[in-house]
Amino acid sequence: MDKTIPSAGLGAELTGQLQPVVDSLGLAYHRHLVSVLLYGSAARGDFISGRSDVNLLVVLQSVRLEDMAEAAKLLRRWRKLKIAPLFLTAGELRLAARAFPLEVSDIQESGHLLCGSNPFAAIVVSPEHVRAQCRRELHGGLIRLRQGYLKLLDRGEAMGGLLAGAITSLLPVFRAIVRLNGTPVPTTDMEVVESVASRHHLDRDLFTTLLAHKRGSIRLATADVRQILSRLIEEWELVVALVDAP
Template sequence: MTRDAGQMPEELERAQRFAWDMESLYGDDLVSVVLYGSAARGEYRRGASDLNVMVLVRELTPAALRRAGQRARDWVAQGNPTPLMLSHDEWLRSADVFAIEVADMREAYHVLAGADPFAGITVDPADLRLQCEKELKGKQILLREQYLLFAGEPAELGGLLVRSFSTFLVLFRTVLRLSGEAGVRDAEEVVLKVAARAGFNPGALLEVHRARASGQPPRPTADSPLAVGYLDAVDRVVTYVDRLVREGGAQA
């Protein structure tokens, strides 16, 4: 990109300036800086979305980490998540362990500085399948635990549904990849397509997504169609993925 960030959307401008700072700090040791997540998909919502950046350097020693410490603290102080820092070799060896994350990032990213880190990166469908099953079941258990705690507090329960939605959305996109439908970005389309495959009513998830986008979390009771429908949707997706894993049907 050029050094004129003034014509970019505000969130991209912030990410680009961070990337330029990384170039100044690391020089030839910098491999790439990448923006990924909702901003890269064009779904960034101020106050609800994060600016996710990954920084790859040739060697990630303690000294290399300290070099970016102050800039990383400034970045987090602006309300952004901590940058994902990896050495280039670690990144090249990550596709098997972080199959979901790599596959999801690969579908929507912007190179802000350096080389394209996804050139030559492949994801094994078996790795994707097993991680998806593990992550979905783990997040389902966590959702149930939080539902148990917040069942009598509508504001807390609504906040739980909104906070958990982005995590399940990533996993739902993975479910579509496993089912041969890679590249679906729009959140509502993801929900509708997964609902058709797993057999649940998408209404609760769509309502949570719209509430998240508006910045106005719902306040459902524990037995409301919204809360019950949300948990039921997750349960049906877990069952669907479990069947995929047992049958071995997956595509990356």
């Protein structure tokens, strides 16, 4: 993990604003603060100014209601910067490696330690736990897609939001598939999508189109949305089979 606040992709203004946030956490929590880590798109270098959240993992010795009250005061200031903090104890983080191995793996791989000690140093993520969460995410996501298709059939704009949410939930699974293949995870979401689609013969054009839609670089025509969702459900079923395969 890198111990410096990365400036690439964040912009000079946001980079300068991030250090005072870290300092304020240190002042607020004193000895209860174990570490602060930057994770997500800002840490991976795939950050989109004005659209992406700046995700911070704040690890405390304990998380009490008083701590949340203090965090609520600071959050009012952070919302303008789209800084989204996640508060966990060190014990909860160890359990998270079993319950949420995809998220833990992402932070282990690309997270930046901004202050304190590295809480992931002794955490090992099991491939079986990774496969188990992938199955949960994929099967649950497939059900939501089918239900969304029924509910939003004649509402193109709402279906567009469903598509953006679907590719967002699929990206951590794609990164996990790359890791399970034993290869390094590419830096950007687009590279991850292209890597998985190429290796496993998925519809590359579909997934890259959905990612561009999510990032706001293209606008899907309402007339095309239903067809795209139908294609996505077909491809999603292939990804389920891919993860279910021994």
